[in-house]
Amino acid sequence: MRIPVSALFGLVLTGVFLFTAIFAQWIAPYPIDAAVGGVWEGPSARFWLGTDTIGRDILSRLIYGGQITIFVALASSLLSFGLGSFFGFLAATRGGWTDQILSRVVDLMMAIPALIVALVMLSVLPLNLTVLILVMGVLDSTRVFRLARAVAMDIAVMDYVEAAKLRGEKQRWVIFREILPNALSPLVAEFGVRFIFAVLFISTLSFLGLGIQPPLADWGGMVKENKDGLIYGKGAALMPAAAIALLAISVNLVADWVLTRTSSLKGGRGG
Amino acid sequence: MHPVLKLVVQRIALGLLLLLAVSAVIFLGVEALPGDTAQAILGQSATPLALENLREKMGLNEPALTRYFHWLGGVLTGDLGTSLTNGTDIAQAIGQRLGNTLFLAGCAAVISVPLALILGIIAARYAGRWPDKVISGLTLATISLPEFVAAYFVIYLLTQVFPIFQPVAMVFPGMGFWSKLHAVALPVIVLVLVVLAHMMRMTRAAILNVMQSAYIETAELKGLRPIQIIWRHAFPNAIAPIVSVVVLNMAYLVVGVVVVEVVFGYNALGQYLVDHVTKRDLPVVQAVGLVFAGVYIGLNILADVIAIVANPRLRHPK
Numbered sequence: 001m002r003i004p005v006s007a008l009f010g011l012v013l014t015g016v017f018l019f020t021a022i023f024a025q026w027i028a029p030y031p032i033d034a035a036v037g038g039v040w041e042g043p044s045a046r047f048w049l050g051t052d053t054i055g056r057d058i059l060s061r062l063i064y065g066g067q068i069t070i071f072v073a074l075a076s077s078l079l080s081f082g083l084g085s086f087f088g089f090l091a092a093t094r095g096g097w098t099d100q101i102l103s104r105v106v107d108l109m110m111a112i113p114a115l116i117v118a119l120v121m122l123s124v125l126p127l128n129l130t131v132l133i134l135v136m137g138v139l140d141s142t143r144v145f146r147l148a149r150a151v152a153m154d155i156a157v158m159d160y161v162e163a164a165k166l167r168g169e170k171q172r173w174v175i176f177r178e179i180l181p182n183a184l185s186p187l188v189a190e191f192g193v194r195f196i197f198a199v200l201f202i203s204t205l206s207f208l209g210l211g212i213q214p215p216l217a218d219w220g221g222m223v224k225e226n227k228d229g230l231i232y233g234k235g236a237a238l239m240p241a242a243a244i245a246l247l248a249i250s251v252n253l254v255a256d257w258v259l260t261r262t263s264s265l266k267g268g269r270g271g
Numbered sequence: 272m273h274p275v276l277k278l279v280v281q282r283i284a285l286g287l288l289l290l291l292a293v294s295a296v297i298f299l300g301v302e303a304l305p306g307d308t309a310q311a312i313l314g315q316s317a318t319p320l321a322l323e324n325l326r327e328k329m330g331l332n333e334p335a336l337t338r339y340f341h342w343l344g345g346v347l348t349g350d351l352g353t354s355l356t357n358g359t360d361i362a363q364a365i366g367q368r369l370g371n372t373l374f375l376a377g378c379a380a381v382i383s384v385p386l387a388l389i390l391g392i393i394a395a396r397y398a399g400r401w402p403d404k405v406i407s408g409l410t411l412a413t414i415s416l417p418e419f420v421a422a423y424f425v426i427y428l429l430t431q432v433f434p435i436f437q438p439v440a441m442v443f444p445g446m447g448f449w450s451k452l453h454a455v456a457l458p459v460i461v462l463v464l465v466v467l468a469h470m471m472r473m474t475r476a477a478i479l480n481v482m483q484s485a486y487i488e489t490a491e492l493k494g495l496r497p498i499q500i501i502w503r504h505a506f507p508n509a510i511a512p513i514v515s516v517v518v519l520n521m522a523y524l525v526v527g528v529v530v531v532e533v534v535f536g537y538n539a540l541g542q543y544l545v546d547h548v549t550k551r552d553l554p555v556v557q558a559v560g561l562v563f564a565g566v567y568i569g570l571n572i573l574a575d576v577i578a579i580v581a582n583p584r585l586r587h588p589k
Contacts, residue, residue, distance in 0.1 A: 113526040248415040
């Protein structure tokens with residue numbers, strides 16, 4: 001198996017991001033919220049990327065910010081996957097009224113942009129990590145639902161599913177033992193795309209001041225904090241923006257590769 | 272009734288029904304969430320008496336359904352209620368800002384749509400060769416960026432590296448059209464970047480899809496030049512998917528403007544919405560949310576209607 005250069009680049013970068021996120025506490029040279037230098041210092045041997053609007057080390061905040069961004073995005077995309085694929089499989093295997101109700105609810109949720117729904121919800125809900133993860137996970141599960149339902153619809157008419165039903169297996173068996181293993185590869189490719197969507201979503205919310213609250217920091221919030229510096233020619237606001245862009249691009253490269261690989265596998269079987 | 276007309280009417284009726292359901296979600300869904308509006312406004316330290324007074328004043332003690340129909344009646348007659356935080360009339364505030372938002376989105380649409388079509392056609396004409404690779408590569412880079420990240424790169428490039436524009440977009444009443452256009456140049460560039468990639472890729476894909484048909488081969492054998500084949504034969508047949516993706520991206524602009532307005536401090540509807548989410552001013556959030564949802568659903572209906580009308584098989588039934 002040969003890995004194309006772009007996918008390898010994506011894999012390595014994604015790996016570096018994950019590693020620094022997990023071990024942020026040991027890697028970051030300074031604490032997350034300590035003013036350790038002057039305001040808007042340029043890059044130096046002490047502060048590799050310089051300092052921010054109140055003299056905190058940008059590199060350290062970037063590392064801790066990555067931890068929060070990636071953790072929240074991962075948690076909410078896992079939630080959206082759990083919810084979306086469970087209800088999607090349920091709709092596909094049950095059919096009838098269950099399918100109708102679930103599909104119409106999802107249509108309704110997708111009729112308005114997710115950001116607008118999130119803003120309306122966050123105007124009432126308290127702002128904390130749990131709420132953010134729940135809101136993002138539920139809103140994004142609609143897309144997973146549609147994919148999972150479509151994939152399961154294809155599988156549900158296969159002979160082996162029919163056979164399982166005829167030998168009297170319960171619904172749970174059909175969903176978890178027959179449909180899930182066969183639906184896994186398209187869903188895994190989709191996971192990368194959903195994860196990136198969650199990263200962009202939480203960054204946007206934090207940038208608007210409605211996501212992660214200070215003193216915690218994520219990349220979107222860091223762009224917001226340092227945006228005034230840009231007018232004076234300080235690149236500090238660009239660092240977290242670049243981190244978001246780089247993470248998005250590298251995960252996209254990996255997801256693209258997984259997608260082409262799984263679809264070419266299907267082609268190879270002559271289907 | 273003509274079958275096309277019937278489909279169009281059906282689609283519009285369905286859209287209106289959807290809008291009604293969305294209004295119910297925006298109003299009743301928020302009610303169902305944990306969290307007390309009166310508490311949110313007055314803060315944690317509010318006395319029970321003050322909470323009770325505010326609930327009474329806002330009519331929060333009535334059942335949610337009664338209040339929903341009251342609100343809906345208001346919306347239909349143009350009365351969106353008053354803001355909780357400063358008591359101003361919401362419909363008036365929206366009216367003042369809607370124009371600015373539409374101006375921004377309109378400018379972005381006028382530039383991005385022709386640009387995307389031209390780039391898409393060029394990419395399809397030279398599919399697999401260098402113009403295609405350059406265009407596809409550049410647009411691929413912008414597709415994975417959120418609006419505000421793209422915005423800061425553009426700001427840095429065009430105000431610091433090449434100081435051409437101002438980093439803030441201020442428009443005020445009485446400003447001339449051209450100076451207004453200059454003021455919104457940066458946000459428009461950002462919005463164009465954000466929506467361009469998707470439209471361009473769909474145009475390219477739709478044309479390449481049609482290029483495999485038998486009649487394209489006939490045109491080639493007739494000796495037409497490639498660009499003539501695309502313009503006369505492929506493009507008209509690819510128009511339905513292209514138009515619907517264009518309109519869907521215009522709907523996407525509706526969300527894009529919210530973030531871009533905040534980045535540039537542009538006084539319009541998106542900024543107004545975000546400000547009042549922070550202040551937990553629920554009536555304003557619900558009203559503006561409904562306006563955004565209405566525009567979004569409206570554009571989606573338009574996309575479907577155009578797809579129906581553009582389909583020759585439906586236009587000329589046997």
